[in-house]
Amino acid sequence: MNSQPTSHPRRRLLAGSGAALAAAGLGGLAPAARAAGDTPAAAAGTKPLPGYVAWKDPASVIVHSTTTIETRRGSFGTGVLTPSEQLYIRNNLPAPDASVVADRDAWEVEIAGVKNPRRLSVRELKSMGLETLAMVLQCSGNGRGYFPSKPSGTPWQVGAAGCVMWSGVPVRWVADALGGVAGGMAFMTGTGGEKLPEGLDPKTVIVERSVPVAAMADAMLAWEMNGAPIPLAHGGPLRLIVPGYTGVNNIKYVKRLAFTAAETDARIMSHGYRLSPPGGKGDPSQPSVQEMSVKSWINGPGADGGTVKAGLVQVHGVAFGGLHGVSRVEVSLDGGKRWHEARFVGPDLGRYAWRQFVLSAQLPPGAHVLASRATDSAGNVQPEQRAENAGGYNNTSWADHALKVVAA
Numbered sequence: 001m002n003s004q005p006t007s008h009p010r011r012r013l014l015a016g017s018g019a020a021l022a023a024a025g026l027g028g029l030a031p032a033a034r035a036a037g038d039t040p041a042a043a044a045g046t047k048p049l050p051g052y053v054a055w056k057d058p059a060s061v062i063v064h065s066t067t068t069i070e071t072r073r074g075s076f077g078t079g080v081l082t083p084s085e086q087l088y089i090r091n092n093l094p095a096p097d098a099s100v101v102a103d104r105d106a107w108e109v110e111i112a113g114v115k116n117p118r119r120l121s122v123r124e125l126k127s128m129g130l131e132t133l134a135m136v137l138q139c140s141g142n143g144r145g146y147f148p149s150k151p152s153g154t155p156w157q158v159g160a161a162g163c164v165m166w167s168g169v170p171v172r173w174v175a176d177a178l179g180g181v182a183g184g185m186a187f188m189t190g191t192g193g194e195k196l197p198e199g200l201d202p203k204t205v206i207v208e209r210s211v212p213v214a215a216m217a218d219a220m221l222a223w224e225m226n227g228a229p230i231p232l233a234h235g236g237p238l239r240l241i242v243p244g245y246t247g248v249n250n251i252k253y254v255k256r257l258a259f260t261a262a263e264t265d266a267r268i269m270s271h272g273y274r275l276s277p278p279g280g281k282g283d284p285s286q287p288s289v290q291e292m293s294v295k296s297w298i299n300g301p302g303a304d305g306g307t308v309k310a311g312l313v314q315v316h317g318v319a320f321g322g323l324h325g326v327s328r329v330e331v332s333l334d335g336g337k338r339w340h341e342a343r344f345v346g347p348d349l350g351r352y353a354w355r356q357f358v359l360s361a362q363l364p365p366g367a368h369v370l371a372s373r374a375t376d377s378a379g380n381v382q383p384e385q386r387a388e389n390a391g392g393y394n395n396t397s398w399a400d401h402a403l404k405v406v407a408a
Ligand SMILES: Nc1nc2c(c(=O)[nH]1)N[C@H]1C(S)=C(S)[C@@H](COP(=O)(O)O)O[C@H]1N2
Pocket: 087, 088, 089, 090, 091, 092, 093, 137, 138, 139, 140, 191, 192, 193, 194, 207, 233, 234, 235, 246, 247, 248, 249, 250, 251, 252, 253, 254
């Protein structure tokens, strides 16, 4: 991954300027060809990694701000899992103090809305059960950067997503051990353990989200990520994992897990992540962004800069089906006029994981628009167009995610 042109220190220093483009040999590319790859604008937005994630690979990520960091499109590898050093970061509030991971097993979560509510330490949770699952973690706003309306919020391209392996105890086993979910509870509500800023109404800042109680079937209280204790930045010592649902529902440093009759009235639920018409504002009357839908994109070749050697190429990318799992991917080399069946690569890690796909193709010299279109196991097909909305959520458009490259 260090051979990518974007990791070149000089390119990063000069990124965004004409000199940087010339240095990287991109000066002659049509603007459209640059737009789809690692854009000069995105490169220009790159800032140094903040201290709490200093362990991330700087060459693999775009640092939008200290709390919003995405994986570069050209840095996604072709193994199924996203290495922790490349995985995106999205924090609504600063993470808790590092002292909470000094004694991970001592972290406690309050379980409510069960017959016998009580607090459980990570140590106790570890004695109650163990499961491992792979899951796509994706921010609701991933792909927002492709909305021409430029909604406010981080202009993520494809990299506010990753496929992560989690280990922990299934939520349903914990609920069963505490006598089962209490009657009339329609939601599962998780609360983040951040210290809230003083002087503000806690409801306006707390990270607390509700999902339908049915989502508990595959939910997990996890302490391990990609085979290691969950880093603090990703929610250690304990994180609520809700497979198939958008990133925000996967509550980091979870301090309370409650089965509730109603959705939380925290602002991040009532007004945040709502699908409102362009120009509108999120409010409780609008639908929530919750389950993920079928989506795919191409990660190479040519995602870092847009140039490809003409001839035989392996067009590859990732595809996932949200709640259903992905069953098929087609690839187009001409912007969607003709489609070819792609082949899945590598192991199938279950319906919540993404799958890598590849199409072997001959790319003659010239400009090409590479697109991918996935179908999930329920027959839903990734749409050509995004559904417009004020927040720039849920962009699954294959046209928006097409990769413009020049073969030479
Ligand atoms: N406690 C807590 N959990 C949280 C958040 C947060 O700010 N605080 N951000 C959410 C959002 S919006 C996303 S997209 C994911 C990001 O997870 P990551 O930073 O581990 O990639 O965490 C979610 N869980």
